[in-house]
Amino acid sequence: MSHIDSAPSTPGKFKMEKASYFNRVRWHSSLAKLAVWSFVFLAAILIFFFRSPASSPVPADLSRRSLRTYNWGGPVWEKRVRASARVRSRNGFAILVTGAAGFVGTHVSAALKRRGDGVLGIDNFNDYYDPSLKRARQGLLERTGVYIVEGDINDEALLRKLFEVVPFTHVMHLAAQAGVRYAMENPGSYVHSNIAGFVNLLEVCKNVNPQPAIVWASSSSVYGLNTKVPFSERDRTDQPASLYAATKKAGEEIAHTYNHIYGLSLTGLRFFTVYGPWGRPDMAYFFFTRDILKGKEISIFEGANHGTVARDFTYIDDIVRGCLGALDTAEKSTGSGGKKRGPAQLRVFNLGNTSPVPVSDLVSILERLLKIKAKRNIMKLPRNGDVQFTHANISYAQRELGYKPTTDLQNGLKKFVRWYMNYYTGGKKAVDYKWTPVLIILAQLYYFVLRLLTFSRWLCGTRHPFFWKSHPILDLLSDSNCSYNTTVAFELQAVDIESLLKPIRSVKDVPNAYNYQCYRRLDKSNTMSNGPAQHAHGKLPKKLPFPVRKMDVQRHGFTQRNSEMIGRSFKRISAEKNKESKKLRHLGKL
Numbered sequence: 351m352s353h354i355d356s357a358p359s360t361p362g363k364f365k366m367e368k369a370s371y372f373n374r375v376r377w378h379s380s381l382a383k384l385a386v387w388s389f390v391f392l393a394a395i396l397i398f399f400f401r402s403p404a405s406s407p408v409p410a411d412l413s414r415r416s417l418r419t420y421n422w423g424g425p426v427w428e429k430r431v432r433a434s435a436r437v438r439s440r441n442g443f444a445i446l447v448t449g450a451a452g453f454v455g456t457h458v459s460a461a462l463k464r465r466g467d468g469v470l471g472i473d474n475f476n477d478y479y480d481p482s483l484k485r486a487r488q489g490l491l492e493r494t495g496v497y498i499v500e501g502d503i504n505d506e507a508l509l510r511k512l513f514e515v516v517p518f519t520h521v522m523h524l525a526a527q528a529g530v531r532y533a534m535e536n537p538g539s540y541v542h543s544n545i546a547g548f549v550n551l552l553e554v555c556k557n558v559n560p561q562p563a564i565v566w567a568s569s570s571s572v573y574g575l576n577t578k579v580p581f582s583e584r585d586r587t588d589q590p591a592s593l594y595a596a597t598k599k600a601g602e603e604i605a606h607t608y609n610h611i612y613g614l615s616l617t618g619l620r621f622f623t624v625y626g627p628w629g630r631p632d633m634a635y636f637f638f639t640r641d642i643l644k645g646k647e648i649s650i651f652e653g654a655n656h657g658t659v660a661r662d663f664t665y666i667d668d669i670v671r672g673c674l675g676a677l678d679t680a681e682k683s684t685g686s687g688g689k690k691r692g693p694a695q696l697r698v699f700n701l702g703n704t705s706p707v708p709v710s711d712l713v714s715i716l717e718r719l720l721k722i723k724a725k726r727n728i729m730k731l732p733r734n735g736d737v738q739f740t741h742a743n744i745s746y747a748q749r750e751l752g753y754k755p756t757t758d759l760q761n762g763l764k765k766f767v768r769w770y771m772n773y774y775t776g777g778k779k780a781v782d783y784k785w786t787p788v789l790i791i792l793a794q795l796y797y798f799v800l801r802l803l804t805f806s807r808w809l810c811g812t813r814h815p816f817f818w819k820s821h822p823i824l825d826l827l828s829d830s831n832c833s834y835n836t837t838v839a840f841e842l843q844a845v846d847i848e849s850l851l852k853p854i855r856s857v858k859d860v861p862n863a864y865n866y867q868c869y870r871r872l873d874k875s876n877t878m879s880n881g882p883a884q885h886a887h888g889k890l891p892k893k894l895p896f897p898v899r900k901m902d903v904q905r906h907g908f909t910q911r912n913s914e915m916i917g918r919s920f921k922r923i924s925a926e927k928n929k930e931s932k933k934l935r936h937l938g939k940l
Contacts, residue, residue, distance in 0.1 A: 422501060422508060428515050431470055434497035435516040439466025443677065446518045446562070447471045448551065449525030450498050451484040453630050454567065454621070456491060457670050458522060462677075463494050470516060471498035472508075478527065478539075479631045486773075487628055503547040509554040517558075520677055523551060523566035526598075529632055530571065530736055533593035544597035549604060556612040561683035563615040565676045568602055568698065570622040570662070570740050571595035580743040583620075583698050591737050602698065609696040613685030617676045617695070622702030622742045626666030626762060627769035634709065635663075635763065638716055639770055642724045650709055651731040653738040659731060660706040662740045665757035665765075672701040675751030702742025703755045715760055719767045 435444050445462055449455040450471025462469045471491065475484050488498050501508045503525050512518075527543040548566070555562055573581045575589040590596040605616040625635050641648050651659045681695040713724050731738060747753035757765075 422499060423511065430497050431499065431512065431515050434495065435468040435470040435518070437466065437468040442467040443519045444468040444516055445470070445520045445522055445677070446512065446516075447522045447524065448503050449473055449523075450491065450496070451475060451488050452524060453626075453628060454624060454666065454669060454673070455522075455524040456487040456628055457626075457666050458524065458673050459491055459496050460494055461670050461674060462522075463491075463496050465674075468516075469496045470512070470518075471496055472501055472503065472512070473498050473525065474502045475500060478529070478532070483628075483631070490628075504542070504550050506550055506554060509551065513554065513558045517560070518562045519560075520680065521551070521555060521562045521564045521566075522673065522677065523548070523564060526567060528594070528630065530592045530594050532632070537593050540593055540597045544594075545600055545604070548601050552604070552608045552612075552614065555683075556608060556614060556685060557688050559686050561612075561614060561685050563617075563677075563680040563683055563695075564605075565617045565619065565673065565680060566601070566605070568618040568620045569595065569598040570620050570700070570702065570742065571737070572599045572602065572620065573740070574599075574737070579739060580704065580741040581700065582743040583700060583746055606696060609694050611690060612688060613683055613690035613692065613694040615681050615683040615695040616697075617680055618698040619672060619676060620698065620700050620742075621669060622662040622664045622700065622740055624664055624666055624669050626766055629666070629766065635712060635716070635766065636770075638713060638724070639720070639767065640774075642713075642716060642720055642722050645722075645725070647725040647727050648713065649727045649729050650713060651729055651736070653731050657738060658708045658710075659736075660708045660739050660741075661712075662702040662704065662706045662742050663712070663759050663762070664701065664703045664742075664755060665762035668703065668753075668755040668757055669701055672699070672747060672751060672753045675747075675753055679751060697750070699747040699751065699753070700742040700744050701747060701753065702740075702744055703758075704742055704744055705758065706739065706741045707759050712759065712763075715763050716767070719764055 435446075437444055442465070443462075445467055447455055447459045447462070447469060448471075450459050450469075451473035455471065455473070459469050459471055473484065473488075475481050475488075491498060499508070499512065503509065525543065525547060527540045533540050552564075555564060570581065571592060572587040572590065572595055573585060574587065574591045574595055576585055576587070578585055587599055587602070590599050602618055605614075605618060608614045609616050623633075625633060629636050631637060631640075638648050653659055676697075676699065684690060684692040684694045710726075713726065717724050744753060744755070
């Protein structure tokens with residue numbers, strides 16, 4: 351039989367189908383190309399606008415920050431200041447919080463605002479560490495109604511203007527140049543902020559009428575080389591081990607002077623190694639977490655003769671309760687217009703946890719929480735101002751302030767790691783909170799492009815030209831139908847790190863866990879046995895990796911249920927197209 355005789359009786363039928371088929375392939379290929387390049391263009395814009403400016407970890411001279419000019423004043427500005435400082439409770443205070451965008455300042459300001467006090471913040475947003483972290487804290491406070499004036503406590507005119515606009519009853523002075531080791535590199539910044547700035551604030555406060563009561567942050571570092579433990583407020587503090595400690599000790603002496611001469615009510619709080627969410631990146635627990643996640647080596651110091659280096663780690667919530675207790679029990683200043691009318695209150699308190707923990711134990715706790723083994727490098731404690739041991743005696747604070755710490759290091763670090771994993775991704779800052787709507791839109795577009803590519807691949811029975819090999823993102827989407835909210839949930843929701851890290855073995859497990867949660871909420875009867883719970887990496891536990899909102903569940907539930915039907919249709923169409931292609935190839939060989 352000839353080849354012509356073997357052709358079908360309806361000539362051109364298969365030729366038309368072949369042309370139609372490849373036309374559809376080219377059409378979907380062009381559409382997919384357009385979508386992909388559109389997404390690439392938008393992604394480039396996103397990277398260009400959202401990249402954070404490089405911050406110098408070691409500025410040349412921080413004392414020059416006083417030369418920086420800030421914009422303040424005017425009717426609109428005064429209106430915002432008054433609104434933020436408005437007292438909303440019957441016996442509330444009007445409080446000026448310096449260093450309000452700092453670690454302790456943010457938590458104290460939020461706590462004061464929640465209980466109905468009027469709170470106004472001031473901060474210069476310096477670049478001792480990443481300013482974007484301070485801006486994020488500022489955003490948190492603004493959502494609670496706390497306005498932060500951008501300015502320096504060395505600006506006397508600004509401070510006088512603030513007291514003219516608002517008659518503050520209290521000042522919570524938390525602005526300072528922190529860090530023990532950095533003082534060796536930039537001593538001028540410590541004198542400028544911790545001494546000159548404090549004196550400038552006291553000068554303004556002594557001349558206003560009525561004078562405010564002042565609570566200010568000293569430090570446990572004032573105990574210096576003292577070997578008597580636990581440290582008591584009555585112990586000697588005349589042997590500072592660092593310039594930072596010396597400036598804090600000088601602050602305590604300056605406070606005594608202004609109390610004695612001008613009748614200012616002053617309460618100093620000696621903080622012991624504060625840690626927690628929204629902490630300072632220069633603290634050991636913070637950069638240990640970052641380096642462990644990155645697989646970097648961490649340095650752990652030991653004292654002379656292999657002695658243990660330990661710290662009295664105090665959780666931020668306990669510190670906040672101590673600060674509020676000091677404000678509540680602070681008596682009124684007795685001076686007026688720069689003149690003393692009678693004796694005024696002068697106090698100093700230790701705020702610690704009373705349970706020193708070796709730094710090596712801190713690292714062990716982080717290893718358990720992160721499920722990663724740290725690369726330890728044991729080193730001798732350098733002579734740069736660090737002391738070997740801190741231990742607080744808090745009996746005086748317990749008696750006068752009702753202070754009682756309640757959070758141990760294990761639970762405190764668990765909360766910190768949860769925040770860290772929520773705020774950071776692989777040690778790099780996530781997209782800033784104010785760009786979250788843009789992130790959602792771009793994530794939706796990304797999800798749409800991948801679905802389009804998957805549709806083209808299944809409908810045409812061939813792989814897209816951009817994916818000559820099996821692309822992991824495309825396979826991930828095909829297997830588990832991950833929602834765009836997977837990325838957003840990591841940024842906006844609290845993550846339970848213990849349950850999050852346990853089931854994850856590859857990038858596919860994260861969205862699959864997200865799908866599994868949505869699946870169990872929407873289909874409790876488990877009618878679809880082949881749902882996302884059955885995955886190539888094993889069955890996920892019933893304890894869910896992280897919470898999602900109801901909107902996310904409903905949105906993803908629609909995607910999941912419909913994708914099951916669409917997927918089956920695509921597979922059937924793909925099988926038919928493959929059969930048709932085989933037939934065409936067979937005819938071509940004849």
